[in-house]
Amino acid sequence: MSKTIPPVNLKRQYETIAQELDTAVLEVLRSGHYIGGEVVTKFEQQFADYTGVSYSVSCNSGTDALYLALRALNIGEGDEVITSAFTFFATAEVISRVGAKPVFVDINSETFNLDVSQISAKITAKTKAIIPVHLFGLAVKMDSLMELAQKHNLFVIEDCAQATGGEWQGKKVGSMGDIGCFSFFPTKNLGTCGDGGAITTKDHEIAAKIRILKEHGSKQRYHHEYIGINSRLDTIQAAILQVKLRYLDQWNNQRREVATRYHQLLNNLSYLTLPQGLKGAKHTWNQYSILVEDLKSGDYTFRDEIRTKLLEKGVISMIYYPIPLHLQEVYQNLGYHLGDFPVTEKVARQVLSLPMFPDLTLEEQEKVVYTLKDCLS
Numbered sequence: 444m445s446k447t448i449p450p451v452n453l454k455r456q457y458e459t460i461a462q463e464l465d466t467a468v469l470e471v472l473r474s475g476h477y478i479g480g481e482v483v484t485k486f487e488q489q490f491a492d493y494t495g496v497s498y499s500v501s502c503n504s505g506t507d508a509l510y511l512a513l514r515a516l517n518i519g520e521g522d523e524v525i526t527s528a529f530t531f532f533a534t535a536e537v538i539s540r541v542g543a544k545p546v547f548v549d550i551n552s553e554t555f556n557l558d559v560s561q562i563s564a565k566i567t568a569k570t571k572a573i574i575p576v577h578l579f580g581l582a583v584k585m586d587s588l589m590e591l592a593q594k595h596n597l598f599v600i601e602d603c604a605q606a607t608g609g610e611w612q613g614k615k616v617g618s619m620g621d622i623g624c625f626s627f628f629p630t631k632n633l634g635t636c637g638d639g640g641a642i643t644t645k646d647h648e649i650a651a652k653i654r655i656l657k658e659h660g661s662k663q664r665y666h667h668e669y670i671g672i673n674s675r676l677d678t679i680q681a682a683i684l685q686v687k688l689r690y691l692d693q694w695n696n697q698r699r700e701v702a703t704r705y706h707q708l709l710n711n712l713s714y715l716t717l718p719q720g721l722k723g724a725k726h727t728w729n730q731y732s733i734l735v736e737d738l739k740s741g742d743y744t745f746r747d748e749i750r751t752k753l754l755e756k757g758v759i760s761m762i763y764y765p766i767p768l769h770l771q772e773v774y775q776n777l778g779y780h781l782g783d784f785p786v787t788e789k790v791a792r793q794v795l796s797l798p799m800f801p802d803l804t805l806e807e808q809e810k811v812v813y814t815l816k817d818c819l820s
């Protein structure tokens with residue numbers, strides 16, 4: 444039996460740059476300086492330059508980045524924030540955590556991103572912001588979204604957690620909205636060896652306020668202007684990220700090659716719909732997510748059957764995400780029902796993410812493909 448193919452292989456990535464990472468981490472360990480410092484400041488500057496904005500503020504996670512963004516824009520009780528019904532829970536969770544109400548929009552069936560043409564109908568006098576999510580690494584159509592936001596005087600917070608390095612019409616994600624929010628969780632395109640996150644912005648005041656909010660609402664020690672949080676990017680993580688940022692474009696290119704090979708190898712198979720990308724977008728392929736046509740009714744789908752069979756044959760696939768946000772238990776009070784967002788609901792039943800990481804070999808990819816073909820026949 445050959446080895447199981449995992450959805451991601453972080454150990455393999457580490458091995459390709461082990462020496463540089465070891466040196467960077469040891470330097471921090473030996474310095475005796477583990478919180479903040481020049482290593483963190485330097486990474487923030489490098490990340491701002493990479494994204495094409497003036498400011499980047501690091502924090503402890505992508506979730507904190509989103510939370511800090513909402514707080515910096517004074518969004519809270521009585522406000523509404525529009526986002527996709529099909530994303531990781533954190534995107535909506537932070538809206539609730541600041542006391543605002545998440546308002547969901549259905550997705551486009553080809554991009555899996557929120558359908559910009561359906562946003563207008565959701566805007567009310569209470570709407571303060573839109574959070575577009577560049578899901579699986581594919582940028583939202585930001586030009587039309589920004590135009591709409593400007594017309595209605597709404598803030599735009601980009602959830603870039605899965606799309607670090609991605610672009611829309613030549614602009615990096617995180618440089619188009621008022622604030623970009625990034626996650627450095629290990630499986631993201633720029634992942635560290637633990638938790639981490641950052642915001643990006645062109646606005647000096649927003650950056651300054653986020654700096655205060657992430658340090659207990661305090662600019663000057665022991666003087667507190669706001670109720671903030673404690674959210675730091677550890678010095679060790681910043682040192683690791685400085686090394687990895689140098690490889691991000693190369694890794695994203697490798698992901699594009701893997702995606703192209705999947706397209707070629709899986710073309711024209713029955714029951715499958717392949718992810719298409721979008722003209723104008725530079726995809727970062729955090730996930731390669733296919734749809735498996737549903738041949739059954741009820742809770743157990745053909746997708747689930749295929750996933751189980753793949754697993755038995757040593758290929759691990761993932762489901763991002765099985766339950767749309769409007770149908771989550773905790774959001775029953777929002778009054779949504781099954782049937783409200785048909786595209787989201789269909790995709791949640793059919794989506795299946797295949798192994799995808801920069802160092803996936805051709806042999807492994809071929810195994811994924813012939814195993815999948817075998818399961819489908």
Ligand SMILES: *Cc1c(COP(=O)(O)O)cnc(C)c1O
Pocket residue numbers: 503504505506507530531533534576602604605625626627628638639640
């Ligand atoms: C990973 C992710 C987050 C949260 O990032 P953490 O660093 O895990 O807190 C938010 N939104 C999306 C779309 C994500 O994929």
